[in-house]
Every structure is written in C-alpha cells, then in structure tokens.
Amino acid sequence: xxxxxxxxxxxxxxxxxxxLSLKISKGETFGFLGQxxxxxxxxxxxxxxxxxxxxxxxxxxxxxxxxxxxxxKIGFMPEAPYFYERLTGMEFMKFCGDLFGExxxxxxxxxxxxxxxxxxxxxxxxxxxxxxGMKQRLGFAQTLVNDPDYIFLDEPLDxxxxxxxxxxxxxxxxxxxxxxxxxxxSHILYDTEELCDRxxxxxxxxxxxxxxxxxxxxxxxLEEKFVELVxxxx
Amino acid sequence: MSLAKKILLPILFTGIILSQYFYDxxxxxxxxxxxxLPPQFAEHLDLGLHSALASFLxxxxxxxxxxxxxxxxxxxDGLNLINTLDPRFAEPYVFTEIVLPSTxxxxxxxxxxxxxxxxxxxxxxxxxxxxxxxxIYHLYLRDYTSSAKYxxxxxxxxxxxEVVKRFAINYGIIPDIRERxxxxxxxxxxxxxxxxxxxxxxxxxxxxxxxxxxxxAVYDYKELYGKYPTAISDLVDKKILKEIPPDPFGLEFFVxxxxxxxxxxxxxxGVVD
Amino acid sequence: xxxxxxxxxxxxxxxxxxxxxxxxxGFAVLFILLxxxxxxxxxxxxxxxxxxxxxxxxIFGLIVTIFLGSSIIYKEIERRTLYFIISKPVTRAQVxxxxxxxxxxxxxxxxxxxxxxxxGVVLHETSMFxxxxxxxxxxxxxxxxLIVAVLIFFSSITAPMxxxxxxxxxxxxxxxxxxxxxxxxxxxxxxxxLSLAFYYLFPNLEKFDLRNLVVHGISITPHGAxxxxxxxxxxxxxxxxxxxxxxxxxxx
Numbered sequence: 001x002x003x004x005x006x007x008x009x010x011x012x013x014x015x016x017x018x019x020l021s022l023k024i025s026k027g028e029t030f031g032f033l034g035q036x037x038x039x040x041x042x043x044x045x046x047x048x049x050x051x052x053x054x055x056x057x058x059x060x061x062x063x064x065x066x067x068x069x070x071x072x073k074i075g076f077m078p079e080a081p082y083f084y085e086r087l088t089g090m091e092f093m094k095f096c097g098d099l100f101g102e103x104x105x106x107x108x109x110x111x112x113x114x115x116x117x118x119x120x121x122x123x124x125x126x127x128x129x130x131x132x133g134m135k136q137r138l139g140f141a142q143t144l145v146n147d148p149d150y151i152f153l154d155e156p157l158d159x160x161x162x163x164x165x166x167x168x169x170x171x172x173x174x175x176x177x178x179x180x181x182x183x184x185x186s187h188i189l190y191d192t193e194e195l196c197d198r199x200x201x202x203x204x205x206x207x208x209x210x211x212x213x214x215x216x217x218x219x220x221x222l223e224e225k226f227v228e229l230v231x232x233x234x
Numbered sequence: 235m236s237l238a239k240k241i242l243l244p245i246l247f248t249g250i251i252l253s254q255y256f257y258d259x260x261x262x263x264x265x266x267x268x269x270x271l272p273p274q275f276a277e278h279l280d281l282g283l284h285s286a287l288a289s290f291l292x293x294x295x296x297x298x299x300x301x302x303x304x305x306x307x308x309x310x311d312g313l314n315l316i317n318t319l320d321p322r323f324a325e326p327y328v329f330t331e332i333v334l335p336s337t338x339x340x341x342x343x344x345x346x347x348x349x350x351x352x353x354x355x356x357x358x359x360x361x362x363x364x365x366x367x368x369x370i371y372h373l374y375l376r377d378y379t380s381s382a383k384y385x386x387x388x389x390x391x392x393x394x395x396e397v398v399k400r401f402a403i404n405y406g407i408i409p410d411i412r413e414r415x416x417x418x419x420x421x422x423x424x425x426x427x428x429x430x431x432x433x434x435x436x437x438x439x440x441x442x443x444x445x446x447x448x449x450x451a452v453y454d455y456k457e458l459y460g461k462y463p464t465a466i467s468d469l470v471d472k473k474i475l476k477e478i479p480p481d482p483f484g485l486e487f488f489v490x491x492x493x494x495x496x497x498x499x500x501x502x503x504g505v506v507d
Numbered sequence: 508x509x510x511x512x513x514x515x516x517x518x519x520x521x522x523x524x525x526x527x528x529x530x531x532x533g534f535a536v537l538f539i540l541l542x543x544x545x546x547x548x549x550x551x552x553x554x555x556x557x558x559x560x561x562x563x564x565x566i567f568g569l570i571v572t573i574f575l576g577s578s579i580i581y582k583e584i585e586r587r588t589l590y591f592i593i594s595k596p597v598t599r600a601q602v603x604x605x606x607x608x609x610x611x612x613x614x615x616x617x618x619x620x621x622x623x624x625x626x627g628v629v630l631h632e633t634s635m636f637x638x639x640x641x642x643x644x645x646x647x648x649x650x651x652x653l654i655v656a657v658l659i660f661f662s663s664i665t666a667p668m669x670x671x672x673x674x675x676x677x678x679x680x681x682x683x684x685x686x687x688x689x690x691x692x693x694x695x696x697x698x699x700x701l702s703l704a705f706y707y708l709f710p711n712l713e714k715f716d717l718r719n720l721v722v723h724g725i726s727i728t729p730h731g732a733x734x735x736x737x738x739x740x741x742x743x744x745x746x747x748x749x750x751x752x753x754x755x756x757x758x759x
Contacts, residue, residue, distance in 0.1 A: 011758075048594040050759045068596045076594035082587050084517070086524035098513040099595045142591060152594075274686070281569075282682040282716040285723075286562030289555040293548055322723045325552050358554070358723050427550070 514605025
C-alpha cells in the first residue's frame with residue numbers, strides 16, 4: 001500500500017502541492033489526473049524520493065520513502081525522459097539493473113522486457129538514434145528491471161502514436177494482471193478510463209476527487225466530467 | 235556542380251592566396267617586435283611549463299644571433315628570459331659561447347664570458363659550457379689560468395668525448411702556448427657537429443701546423459747557417475723548404491727577431507700567431 | 508562500493524564515446540608526433556624534446572579534463588538522467604563518487620595513451636627510456652584528479668560554461684600561487700596576509716609539476732612525493748564531499 005499523508009510543497013511563495021492525502025491499495029491501478037502545472041509531477045517526484053516535501057509523509061509498503069531500501073521495490077519512469085545518448089538500449093537497461101546489485105537479472109530477461117516494450121530490435125543501437133516514441137518505451141522498460149511491486153509512471157503515453165499507446169496500455173494491463181500496484185500521471189484522459197481502478201484529480205495543488213472512475217463519471221465521458229469539475233473551481 | 239561554380243571556386247581560392255602574397259610583399263622591412271616579455275610575466279602565465287616555454291623561445295631566439303634582424307638587444311632579452319625561465323637549460327649557453335665571439339657585437343668577448351660563467355653556475359652539467367668558456371679565455375683573453383681551470387672542469391663532466399677529455403686533461407701540461415692553442419682547435423674540430431665551426435677549427439689547425447713547420451725550418455736554418463733568417467723567403471732560397479705553404483686564412487708569415495715566426499708584431503704584445 | 512563502480516563504468520563509457528574526445532585525443536597524439544619534428548629543430552637536444560613532449564601531454568590533458576568534466580553533473584541535472592538513478596536505491600554520495608571515478612578514468616586513459624606515444628618518441632630520438640617522464644605523468648594524474656574534483660564541485664552549482672571558466676581560472680591561479688606569495692612577502696602587511704590566505708586556500712598545483720625538473724634528470728624527493736599525494740587526496744576529498752552536500756540539498 002502507498003500512503004500519502006498531508007503532503008505539501010512550496011517553491012518560494014508558490015504552493016505546488018497543498019495538503020494532499022491519498023491511500024492506494026496493493027494491486028490497484030491509480031490514475032492521477034490534472035491540468036499541466038497542477039502538481040502531478042511534483043507529487044510523483046516526492047513519492048519516489050527525488051524531491052523532499054515541506055510537510056507530510058509518504059510510505060510505500062510500510063517503509064518511509066526517505067529510506068533508501070524502499071526504492072528496491074519501485075520502478076519510476078520520468079516524464080519525457082532524457083538518456084545517455086551514447087549508450088545502447090541494452091547497456092542502459094543493464095546499467096539500471098546493476099544499480100540493484102550484481103545479479104539482478106540475466107541478459108535474456110532484459111531482452112524479454114525490451115521485446116515486451118517493442119524496442120528489442122534497437123537494443124544495440126545508440127539511444128541518441130532513437131525516436132521519441134522509442135525513448136518513451138525505453139523509459140518504460142527500465143522501470144521493470146528490478147521486477148518492482150510498485151510502478152510509478154509520469155505521463156507514460158505522452159508522445160506515442162496510437163499503435164504505441166495501444167501497446168503500452170496492453171503492458172500495463174499485463175502488469176495489473178501480475179498484481180503490480182501502478183500509479184500514473186496523465187493529462188490525456190480518454191485513455192485513462194479503461195486502465196484505472198481509481199482516479200485522483202488534482203487542481204492547483206489540491207485534491208478535488210479521489211475514488212472509483214465510474215462513480216466520478218456517472219455515465220458521462222471522463223473528460224467531460226473533468227472539465228466540468230475544473231471549471232467549477234474558477 | 236555547375237560550370238559557374240567550378241570556375242568560381244578556384245578563382246576565389248587563388249584570390250585568397252594572391253591577397254596574402256601581395257600583402258606580405260608590401261610589408262617592407264617592418265621591424266617585427268622581438269620577444270620582450272618581462273620574465274615574471276611569462277612565468278606567471280605559462281601554467282608552470284617553464285622548461286617547455288624556454289625551449290620554444292630558444293628555437294626563435296637563437297635565430298636572432300647570427301642573422302641580426304633586430305639587433306643584439308633583442309637576442310640578449312630573449313636569452314635572459316630563457317635563462318630565467320629555465321636556468322638549467324644548457325643549449326642556449328653553449329650556442330651563445332660558440333657563436334657570439336664571431337659576431338660583430340662590440341662587447342662580444344666579455345658578454346660571451348659572462349654567459350659562460352652563468353652557465354657553469356646554473357646549468358645542467360654539460361661539458362661544452364666550461365669547454366667553450368675555457369677556449370674563449372685562452373684564444374681571446376690569453377688568460378691561461380682561467381682557461382686551465384675551466385678545461386679541468388670540463389674534463390670532469392659526464393658525456394665529454396674521449397679525445398676532448400684527453401686534451402682537456404693535458405692542457406695545462408703542455409708548456410708551449412701555441413701548441414695548446416692548436417690543440418684547442420683540434421679538440422673543437424673533433425667534437426663539434428656545427429659545420430661552420432668545424433670548418434673554422436680545421437683552418438686554425440692547418441694554420442698552426444704551418445706555423446710549426448715554418449718554426450722548425452727556422453731552427454734548422456739556424457743550425458745550418460748559425461743565424462736566424464731575416465725573411466720567410468730565405469727558407470725557400472736556401473732550400474730548407476721547397477715552398478711556403480699557403481695559409482688557410484690567406485695571411486702572410488714573417489720572421490721576427492729571435493727567430494720567432496708569426497703573422498705580425500704588435501708593440502708591447504709580442505708576436506701574434 | 509558496487510553502485511559507485513556501476514556509475515563510474517557508465518560515466519566512463521559515455522565520456523570516451525564523445526566524438527570530441529576522439530578529436531582532442533587525435534590532436535594530442537599529433538602534437539606529440541610533432542615533437543619528432545621539433546626534435547630535428549632542436550638538433551636532438553633531449554631537454555627540448557622532453558620539454559615539448561611533456562608540455563603537450565599536460566596541455567591536452569587539461570583540455571580533455573576541463574571539457575569533459577564541466578558538463579558532467581550539470582548535464583545530469585539539466586537533462587534529468589539523474590532521475591533514473593536517484594529513484595533507485597542509490598545515494599547521492601554514490602552518484603558523485605561514481606561520476607568522479609568514471610571521469611578520472613577517462614582522463615587517465617587519454618594521459619596514458621599520450622605518455623606511451625611520448626616514451627616512444629623519446630626512445631626513438633635519444634635511445635633512452637624516459638622513466639622520470641613517467642613519474643612526471645603520474646604526478647600530472649594527481650593534478651588532473653584534483654581538477655576533476657574542482658569541476659564536479661563547480662558543476663554541481665553552476666552551468667557548464669561558468670564551471671569551465673572557473674576551472675580554467677583555478678588552474679592558472681594554481682600555478683601562480685608561489686609567485687603571489689613571493690610578491691606578498693616583499694610588499695608585506697595586509698597584502699602579505701591576503702596572499703598567504705590565498706596560498707593555502709586555493710588549490711596549489713605547482714607541487715604536481717615535475718616537468719621542469721624531470722627534463723634535467725632531477726626527480727622529486729620522497730618527502731615531496733608523500734605530501735603531494737596527501738594534498739591531492741585531501742583536497743579532492745573535501746571538494747567531493749562538498750559536491751555531495753550540494754547535491755543532497757538540491758531540488759531535483
């Protein structure tokens with residue numbers, strides 16, 4: 001379980017995350033939705049330990065996220081990821097995997113992950129030569145190097161063509177089937193509906209809604225209800 | 235590439251080369267500034283690469299001495315900078331000692347001696363520094379005490395060629411100054427790689443050999459006729475010698491009172507050879 | 508420890524595959540071969556041949572170090588490659604140490620390659636194996652290590668351009684400090700105290716410069732060697748520690 005309690009973050013005078021509290025159960029797929037600049041990325045960065053909150057605390061599987069060992073069981077995909085241009089895809093996977101210890105995975109296991117994310121053919125090409133879509137997939141692939149229980153994805157479908165989005169959604173569904181807990185940010189709403197068990201909606205740092213998708217939508221498309229909610233805040 | 239481009243490109247390129255050429259041709263005898271950096275300045279900026287900078291500057295500075303494009307001061311400034319940057323760097327001292335005495339610089343001998351002394355004090359143990367210093371003392375200053383001292387010093391240094399070492403050790407032992415002088419030139423001839431210096435040394439050795447030959451002939455004449463000849467030509471007339479050998483320097487030989495052979499007599503200084 | 512080596516290996520790979528790295532290396536080898544040509548001009552004077560060769564290794568070593576090092580940490584932060592690393596069980600200390608080690612290995616590789624070419628040139632020209640030259644290169648490596656630490660420290664705070672400039676200035680000052688102190692002694696008073704402070708605070712690089720001695724066949728004393736090594740290790744240590752502290756505080 002992921003437990004977020006009273007999380008707050010300020011950059012200077014600007015409040016970016018405002019007293020956020022959330023509970024995500026094990027095995028759940030949670031979609032964190034909101035406009036650009038609503039505070040989604042800051043939140044996810046605080047969960048994985050990149051940024052320190054000003055107030056509040058976060059635990060993953062009972063461990064505080066400050067504890068480095070909490071990161072053994074998580075995978076994180078940053079938004080619009082940058083890479084080491086001169087490494088190959090496979091070298092990058094091995095590099096990420098090696099950070100978990102000597103014998104994290106075998107080469108064929110990494111190959112399987114690359115196959116699953118559709119970039120196996122480019123595994124020995126320098127990342128600098130990858131297209132945006134390929135980089136996005138590699139970013140996704142490296143979240144799986146340590147077979148994590150908790151997977152955090154920041155805009156995983158961003159920059160992918162329709163076929164790419166379909167493939168990634170398929171992978172997410174497979175991971176769901178394997179009992180992984182998945183937390184992802186998105187500002188693209190129509191894809192989110194079919195993936196999530198529960199959603200959270202954040203606007204200007206404040207949580208407006210957290211709960212089941214169907215309850216929120218009440219028969220209408222998610223996007224429509226979302227826009228309604230946000231416009232109500234203005 | 236279109237035809238126009240094919241023609242245009244070479245024309246432009248030629249134009250560039252020609253502009254450079256004519257620009258250079260128009261720069262008649264402009265005095266290029268010599269390397270006159272104050273030593274402290276250079277030392278501060280060279281990132282500690284003193285010996286490399288000294289070597290580099292030396293490549294430029296040494297060209298200034300024989301060809302005098304900028305006058306002697308620029309050479310001495312350069313030499314001073316180099317010696318300050320890397321006092322142990324031996325080559326500049328040696329080169330200066332060899333070349334300076336044959337230039338037209340008014341204080342060439344005292345300056346060469348000063349450079350040599352400095353080199354003996356500061357530089358790596360290079361046998362050529364004391365050797366040429368000693369040679370200068372003997373040949374130009376006739377200071378046989380100092381020359382003996384420095385030949386001795388040179389003999390003890392590592393790397394001195396055998397023939398030169400033997401000469402240096404025996405220098406003080408030979409009583410005859412003229413003999414010593416000839417030997418100095420012989421040692422220089424054997425050891426130097428500088429072709430100009432080698433040729434000069436050869437000429438000197440030849441010159442002294444002739445003097446020796448003539449001197450011996452004069453003593454033979456005295457033996458035979460009971461007195462010294464009055465003119466060099468007497469030696470040929472009286473069939474002591476077949477002919478007077480030509481001097482490598484084209485100088486004339488004379489016999490002076492007491493039967494001493496030489497090229498001229500200076501009042502108060504004796505016979506010059 | 509393990510993660511440090513993983514990151515070091517990664518940094519090394521990324522550094523040595525940079526095309527500009529190859530260009531600089533190529534120029535460096537060219538420069539040293541130029542030494543052969545200069546050997547002709549120098550009429551075989553070993554002092555001059557060695558001086559130019561060792562100076563070449565130094566200058567190009569500096570260029571490689573400063574060029575590669577100034578963007579190392581900043582690129583990580585700016586291009587968010589650090590996100591991949593820090594979200595895994597890796598401490599920021601491991602990151603900084605790994606970066607330092609990887610970069611130092613890249614610099615060491617270039618230096619060793621140039622040294623090999625240099626030894627070959629000197630062997631060819633003077634038929635002597637310049638062992639003292641290798642000693643000089645070893646101490647150059649110490650200096651480069653210290654400069655890498657300086658760069659890592661600076662690039663944790665400022666953009667690559669500024670970090671480069673600061674590092675270049677540091678290198679010049681590092682070789683000037685002796686003269687500064689000497690002038691300070693002559694002037695006296697507050698100037699002297701100031702120059703003394705500078706002398707001890709700024710990275711003092713003169714002690715790693717054996718070139719001027721080695722070309723004349725003189726080596727460093729064991730006493731000098733010991734303290735030079737200690738200085739390099741301690742000063743680099745402080746800078747790396749500082750970089751770690753800065754990274755710990757930094758908002759990613």
